[in-house]
Amino acid sequence: MPTPTGGLLRYPFEAITQTTDYLQIRAFKYQRNNLTGGPSGPLSGANPTPQAYDVSNYQSTKAKVLGEDGVIILPMPSNIQDSNSVSYESDSMNKFVADGLGVVQSTMIEGGKTLSDLLTGGASLKTPTPPPGTAAPTGSAALNKMKETIKNLLSNEARAAANTQLALSALNVFGANVSFNSLLARTDGRILNPNMELLFNNVTLRTFRFSFKLAPRDPREALEVKSIIRSLKKNMAVKGASSGTFLETPNIFKLTYRKGNQNHPFLHRFKDCALSDMNVQYTGDNVYATYADGTPVSMILNLTFKELLPIYAEDYDNSDDYNNSGGSIGFGEPGGGNFIYGTGESGSTPDNSQNIEGVGF
Numbered sequence: 001m002p003t004p005t006g007g008l009l010r011y012p013f014e015a016i017t018q019t020t021d022y023l024q025i026r027a028f029k030y031q032r033n034n035l036t037g038g039p040s041g042p043l044s045g046a047n048p049t050p051q052a053y054d055v056s057n058y059q060s061t062k063a064k065v066l067g068e069d070g071v072i073i074l075p076m077p078s079n080i081q082d083s084n085s086v087s088y089e090s091d092s093m094n095k096f097v098a099d100g101l102g103v104v105q106s107t108m109i110e111g112g113k114t115l116s117d118l119l120t121g122g123a124s125l126k127t128p129t130p131p132p133g134t135a136a137p138t139g140s141a142a143l144n145k146m147k148e149t150i151k152n153l154l155s156n157e158a159r160a161a162a163n164t165q166l167a168l169s170a171l172n173v174f175g176a177n178v179s180f181n182s183l184l185a186r187t188d189g190r191i192l193n194p195n196m197e198l199l200f201n202n203v204t205l206r207t208f209r210f211s212f213k214l215a216p217r218d219p220r221e222a223l224e225v226k227s228i229i230r231s232l233k234k235n236m237a238v239k240g241a242s243s244g245t246f247l248e249t250p251n252i253f254k255l256t257y258r259k260g261n262q263n264h265p266f267l268h269r270f271k272d273c274a275l276s277d278m279n280v281q282y283t284g285d286n287v288y289a290t291y292a293d294g295t296p297v298s299m300i301l302n303l304t305f306k307e308l309l310p311i312y313a314e315d316y317d318n319s320d321d322y323n324n325s326g327g328s329i330g331f332g333e334p335g336g337g338n339f340i341y342g343t344g345e346s347g348s349t350p351d352n353s354q355n356i357e358g359v360g361f
Contacts, residue, residue, distance in 0.1 A: 087204055
């Protein structure tokens with residue numbers, strides 16, 4: 001498995017074993033696939049690379065500010081959690097609105113068909129000769145349906161509702177501020193059926209907040225902490241200020257929970273994230289105290305990451321298994337890692353009966 005080309009920083013500065021759990025943060029350049037395809041992450045393209053590296057025997061970069069493809073590994077945060085949500089909103093549509101919508105749709109469909117036949121010389125422009133003993137056609141089915149809907153709109157109930165609306169408009173001229181349903185309830189003891197439903201409204205993006213207590217124990221760790229803070233600041237900063245015309249999107253991040261050289265077998269996974277907020281408290285114990293070289297004795301690092309893309313149901317059917325060369329392999333094939341977020345595959349069909357590792361996104 002390759003090592004990160006952009007360098008590696010870690011805190012605490014100690015060996016990572018097969019049983020060590022940690023959070024891996026990898027920075028990479030923001031690139032777009034197209035206008036609607038979203039950003040292309042480190043797993044995009046013809047030759048994808050694994051989202052996590054073998055860092056157990058990789059030496060930490062000393063006194064270096066990491067750039068693209070740089071990796072930072074930090075201890076597992078104390079507040080590990082994920083929250084998935086989908087936006088729903090209540091919506092109403094009474095019978096008069098629904099009937100009116102039906103008239104408009106019928107008119108548009110019939111008008112579009114007539115225009116199409118006019119331009120193409122379609123058969124509907126020709127009046128067919130009725131069979132002997134039958135009445136001449138009175139119009140298309142759509143037109144007849146539209147006439148029936150208009151007739152329903154002119155029913156006694158509709159006229160009563162229209163009269164109520166006219167009376168309401170007259171009252172509100174004098175500042176009565178009476179609603180249609182309240183007036184209908186006072187006069188007839190009823191209101192319009194709103195046909196209320198809870199409807200899907202939108203997708204949402206997840207936010208992750210982490211807090212790390214940094215307490216360097218020797219000059220080597222102090223240098224490591226300084227490099228980690230500066231690297232995060234640099235990679236979250238906007239680019240192109242020197243040109244004065246355009247600004248480029250900052251680098252984005254791939255976050256991965258790890259156990260030794262493998263992805264964590266249980267915890268959730270992340271989509272590509274932007275580091276939107278970073279806060280460093282240099283007096284971690286609320287007391288200003290430093291070593292002889294000026295390094296604070298205790299610091300608190302707060303990071304806020306926001307995912308760039310929403311979660312879709314199809315994301316749970318994708319395999320996330322990689323062999324040692326970085327190439328994607330199929331479910332159950334030899335040579336892969338021990339972590340599969342999606343479902344197993346039987347041929348080209350997802351097989352949910354397979355043992356699934358990890359909770360997914």
